[in-house]
Amino acid sequence: MNADTVAAVQPAVQLEGITKRFPGVVANHDIRITVEPGTVHAIVGENGAGKSTLMKILYGMQKPDEGTIRVNGAEVAFRTPSDAIDAGIGMVHQHFMLADNFTVLENIVLGAEPKRGIGLDVAGARARINELAERHGLRVDPDRLVEDLGVGDRQRVEILKVLYRGARILILDEPTAVLVPQEVDELFENLRELTAGGLTVIFISHKLDEVLNIADAITVIRRGTTVASVIPAEVTARQLAELMVGSELPTPETRESTVTDTVTLSVSGLTMEADGHRPAPAGTSVELYLDRLREEGRRLVLDDVSFDIHEGEILGIAGVEGNGQSELIEAIMGLRPAHGGIRLGDADITPWSTLRRREAGIGYIPEDRHRQGLLLEASLWENRVLGHQTRPPARKGIWVNRRAAKADTARIVKDYDVRTPGVDTLALALSGGNQQKLIVGREMSGKPRFLIAAHPTRGVDVGAQAAIWDHLRDARAAGLAVLLISADLDELIGLSDTLRVIYRGRLVARLDPSDVTPERLGGYMTGAITGTEEA
Known part of the structure; x- marks a missing residue:
């Protein structure tokens, strides 16, 4: 048997005895994983189980304290991600890292620009990108601006970016978190083409049904160590959940209706220009001014959005990301000006500042916990104060009031199962799911009248997911009005009392959650299904 044949049968990745310690916590302990070449290998585990730390080690972002890493049979010791890239490992992060104002081609070659003499070899780069896209079923237009792409296309650009750098082993971190069912199907087809072409995929996800659909092998991590390696055909989602967290899979089903006749939040005619807010000219009505903008073909990111949310009601907004959800949140929170009106109970809050809206009882679980929800370099108790600094117990x-803020943070840690050594721990030391539980606990602790919950369970495990759903259901039963925005269609359908679909800045459908499937909902979200509002 020659050397090439021996190399061909070596595992693509072999982790043996990987251990990583941080002050006060052991993130990984004696991790052992073997990933065969040309397969999709899923790694599952609850938040804080050590998945993210393990992937950072494999991608050269952190060094293990103990253990060895072998890539294609050769032992490696990565100091930086560049070392991992040189070894043929690429990573697509959950939060896309693309420049919106660059083209697809510019994003892909950024940092690895092809040279032709002293200039850029743009034609060579375009030819290589097109060849990679065609070979792996990742077709995108190299000359399109990234800001004009949907979420699925952006993900394909991220994958092409690592393939362009020569990656043969891909780490995908929560790749389906922001995709509708049709886009998930397309991604899985892409992954099958990649593995058929000899590439290896390490797939990290909390969605166990998707893991069972796409994976060739599954490794389960619990409390920092590997507890099982299973074949998808030999395990159910329920059994996999029990391996992960020792409990059955939760379901986001609501209990009996708690919707009352009392309107908590009313939004009327909310409209926002894409290129910045301008008041209607003197002597011109807002309606006439907006009609003029539409006639001129000016892009509106929100276009005449109106709805009411009642006490005890969860209103779900479904839509592919980039269709106006973020702008709707910003308008309600007072972060960006818009035309139209917003009422909280009997009060017209349209001219109010964000702080005044918060003080009046608006809670906010943001869509991006790192950019909008936390100060990562601050302690947990300091993060408890954020947005609540003018009210007890913070004030x-x-x-x-440090003592009261710390005591209330300790209560949140206990009630919401935030796994941390203590309330003085920096937020950056927590796993993503534990960061999310802290934010949910903070916003639910302010006794809000109305709550914006944007992707409240994104990136959390099945156990934490169930806890957050229970907290939302209990608050709903106590009279809280909730605007729920989520990319998890099962979550939207299961929790919502009413469902609305947003498409290109307009509410295009009203659906009955008890009588809609994720596939049909996805059809409305992508514009494949059109028609008048339902039920």
Whole structure:
């Protein structure tokens, strides 16, 4: 048997005895995983189980304290991600890292620009990108601006970006978190083409049904160590959940209706220009001004959005990301000006500041916990104060009440199962799911009248997911009005009392959650199904 044949049968990745310690916590302990070449290998586990740390080690972002890593049979010791890339490993992060104002081609070659003499070899780059796209079923237009792409296309660009750098082993971190069912199917077809072409995929996900659909092998991590390696055909989602967290899979089904006749939040005619807010000219009505903008073909990111949310009601907004959800949140929170009106109970809050809206009882679970929800370099108790700094327990006179804030943070840690050594721990030391549980606990603790919940369970495990759903259901039963925006269609359908679909800035359908499937909902979200509003 020659050397080439021996190399061909070596595992693509072999992790043996990987251990990583941080002050006060052991993130990984004696991890052992073997990933065969040309397969999709899924890694599952609850938040804080050590998946993210393990992938950072494999991608050269952190060094293990103990253990060895072998890639295609050769032992490696990565100091930086560049070392991992040189070894043929690429990583697509959950939060896309693309420049919106660059083209697809510019994003793909950024940092690995092809040279032709002293200039850029644009033609060579375009030819190589087109060849990779065609070979792996990842077709995108190299000359389109990224800001004009949908979420599925952006993900294909991220995959092409690592393939362009020569990756043969791909790490995909929560790749379906922001995709509708049709886009998930397309991604899985792409992954099958990649593995058929000899590439290896390490697939990290919390969605166990998807893992069972796409994976050739599954490794389960619990509390920092590997507890099982299973074949998808020999395990059910329920059994996999029990391996992960020792409990059955939760379902986001709501209980009996708690919707009352009392309107908590009313939004009327909300409209926002894409290129910045301008008041209607003097002597011109807002309606006439907006009609003029439409006639001129000016892009509106929100176009005449109106709805009411009642006490005890969860209104779900479904839509592919980039169709106006973020702008709707910003308008309600007072972060961006818009035409139209917003009422909280009997009060017209349209001219109010964000702080005044918060003080009036609006809670906010943001869509991006790192950019909008936390100060990562601050302690947990300091993050508890964020957005609530003018109210008890954070405020005492003109000072921050540290003792009360710390005590309430300890209560949130206990009630919401935030796994941390203590309330003085920095937020960056927590796993993504534990960061999310802290934010949910903070926003639910302010006794809000109305809550914006944007992707409340994104990136959390099945156990934390169930806890967050229970908290939302209990608050709903107590009279809380909730605007739920989520890319998890099962979550939207299961939790919502009413469903609305947003498409290109307009509410295009009203659907009955008890009588709609994720596939049909996805059809409305992508514009494949059109028609008048339902039920």
